[in-house]
Amino acid sequence: MPLHAEARSLLALMEQIGAPPLDSLPPAQARAARRELAPPVLDPCHETVDLDAGGVPARLYRPEPGVDVPGLLVWYHGGGFVIGDLESHDNICHTLCRRSGHGVLSVDYRLAPEHPFPAGLDDCITATTWARDAAAELGFDPDRIAVGGDSAGGNLAAAVCHAAPIPIVHQMLIYPVTDARMGSASYEENAEGYFLTRSSMAWFVDHYLTGGAAEPDDPRVSVLLADDDALAAGPPALVITAGFDPLRDEGTAYAQRLAELGVATSHVHFPGHFHGFFSLGHMLADARAAHALAAQALADALAAPIAT
Template identity: 50%
Template sequence: MWAQLGGEPAAVARTEDAVANGVPVKLYWPEGEGPHPVLIWIHGGGWVLGSAAASDATARDLSRLAGYLVVSVDYRLAPEHPFPAAVEDVMAVAKWVSGEIGALGGDITRTAVGGDSAGGNLSAVLANELPGTFTLQALVYPATDLTHPFPSYEENGEGLMLTKDALAWFQGHYLGEDVDPKDPRVSPLHADAATLAAAPPALVITAGYDPLRDEGEAYAQRLREAGVAVEQVRYEGQIHGFFSMPAAIPEAREAIDRVASALRRARA
């Protein structure tokens, strides 16, 4: 279904499967001579579902439109591998990129991170854990506070793709019983002000009918208050997941173009 909704895969110069410090990744090279700026892309799926293969269309689009060497991460999934496995895996990939990507045609001085939903959560966590590493964090309807204290959690919690029950199911698998949902590596909205002040510039995309809408926008506001440059855009009529559906939803194509534009500015 996701492959069909993602549309015809965009052409890139080449792709390759690799292993980054023990973590499977898929690499996408843009056309033209390098060294290319690098994007670590982290897929969504509630930390339980999804894969680099399922986000192939998005990775291809961003590589072609932004001119980035995309490193799409196949992090370990819950419940077999609960928190902090996914965080450990994206950290391992970032460290691999810093040491190895130059030999593959990437420019380590121009590295961005991004992802959708759970991938947006992991992208924000990675940006906070590795200050000074990234030129941009592109967060597409990210989960930022797993206590979900915001009105959109109730307003949009039924019948709109992602539901309250589904969120509880995903989070139960990811966190188990002993993890504090306010741990900043789980809920980046709870990071301290000094950590957020060291974060890279951010693009935060939210959807009007998404239960995660308010926490994504609250995170954008906290980053602004910490002095970080933030572009925050709400797609009013959209639901959680729309970014992966450009073949069916015109605004998804607009949102992909917006991310690509932010990446092009960040590579300058």
């Protein structure tokens, strides 16, 4: 399938603007550039509050009253483990909260290279554990906790599921990083020209692993390489991939492996879109469709009977 017409127009606009590639900038400048592009909020939720999640900064999104005791999605933002923050993905968290009727806790984990692996993952595990401990006091069901994220955040969500610090009922993985070895065919097919480039991914991975605590084939980094037991023990999953994305094949492979191991897995592919499209609901109709799909899958998972 060719690139979707809306996606093609948006990429042409980006090229016309001529912003420098992220991997040509120091991390602090790359973060500032990303911050300037934070998308607007289209679907504001009932209320937000910034809080401390066990020592990790976070933002809680509350839904309109409706569900008796809502569940909670713990969200880890994308940005290659190097950029992104609570503001960069504020629009996604508002939308998922409003459309699902459940709460969202967005985690502002530490970023590389100042805080290389495993600092960000440790923060995500800490905040997720805190979320369950604090859920009842905050008005959420502690037995209905989901995790999710996009890109690097999808990697962190999968890694949290492997670590299993608490019972998790659903994992939402939006074009996740699952294989930091960067050897799939989609890295060659989509190396340039579709927002996320091969060189940018190499820049992200190099910064994430700069501390020397792991190699790209460590299953805590390349979650696709986790053993069967860790994957099979995970919660039901929604995996969204995009056709013009270097990460396409590894996301597909991860969804296939989950399904083969008996994990209830929905893999939804958007063949005409590029990495990052999920953040662009103000520009792309398919992004809004993906939000609706993800929010409904979340609502269904959080309303399902709890397995005993």
